[in-house]
């Protein structure tokens with residue numbers, strides 16, 4: 001499906017670490033973080049051992065607790081909602097824009113008004129099976145909107161100006177899940193920077209990889225201090241190794257991973273350009289299959305950072321059969337995304353049903369991720385497109 005783009009320099013960087021005794025909390029973490037401060041223009045960058053860990057720390061940093069509502073979308077990788085559930089908070093969904101798959105900001109503005117007003121108008125945004133939350137004294141907690149969590153889907157930034165305007169009006173922090181959008185630019189602002197906290201991820205199918213890993217960026221000192229402590233087993237500044245002021249986690253990134261990340265970051269532009277080139281090749285060969293739609297890049301997306309290459313097959317076409325035919329020709333493809341609200345544990349816990357978020361479900365039914373990485377050759381792209389045409 002995707003292959004990491006690893007060079008001899010990357011290998012040398014990783015090998016240099018294993019020749020030392022500093023395998024954790026050494027010099028590479030700082031170098032990797034510095035590369036992000038520079039790219040994003042953020043005051044703080046905090047490396048962690050997965051994008052999910054980064055999202056979880058962001059949720060903790062903004063103070064999300066039992067029964068708090070975080071507004072997000074179901075058209076994402078499951079981790080963006082799971083991070084909310086880790087704190088027994090409540091992910092509440094708005095549907096997405098049919099063009100981009102990003103948060104529908106008209107619905108967002110309405111949902112924020114309604115949830116803030118409470119009562120009947122709030123009810124229509126809440127899940128059918130609404131959990132009840134109780135404080136330590138046994139009093140019921142009224143679920144209250146506390147944060148927004150938009151996702152930059154497939155490497156295209158969400159409509160962050162509108163999201164920010166809504167957030168500022170209601171004094172809500174924004175956690176920007178930029179795990180798919182490293183290097184993307186919204187108007188003049190890097191993805192990850194318009195949120196109060198931005199998160200990136202480095203699993204091997206992402207634009208850069210560290211095997212497993214993530215990065216948090218923020219300009220907020222209080223958030224940064226909290227996340228630094230929570231990453232490191234809750235050790236606050238001044239705590240010694242066996243003092244833990246807060247309940248924390250081991251979300252530290254090891255030095256081998258940080259070295260690979262720093263090495264990859266030094267050629268981010270060429271990694272992104274290689275991915276753009278493969279997308280251009282796909283566009284060329286897919287022009288012969290007009291019934292297959294590709295993602296529209298908006299004018300506000302000054303730089304797209306292609307994460308996956310997802311096509312939309314025609315409504316009513318049998319995606320399963322198409323995928324099977326492609327697989328039989330040795331071409332792996334994936335349905336993309338499976339909506340979060342239809343994951344079995346979400347349906348069970350919150351009573352979600354098919355039909356609840358129609359745009360997400362339509363995109364989810366028609367999306368097919370084709371093999372994609374920056375190291376694909378023109379012949380390979382051509383082969384995939386020919387096989388796709390035959391399979392339709």
Ligand SMILES: *Cc1c(COP(=O)(O)O)cnc(C)c1O
Nearest residue numbers: 050051052077079179180201203
């Ligand atoms: C990749 C990704 C993450 C984080 O994934 P990890 O595997 O934990 O690094 C989070 N959100 C989205 C939208 C992603 O694509």
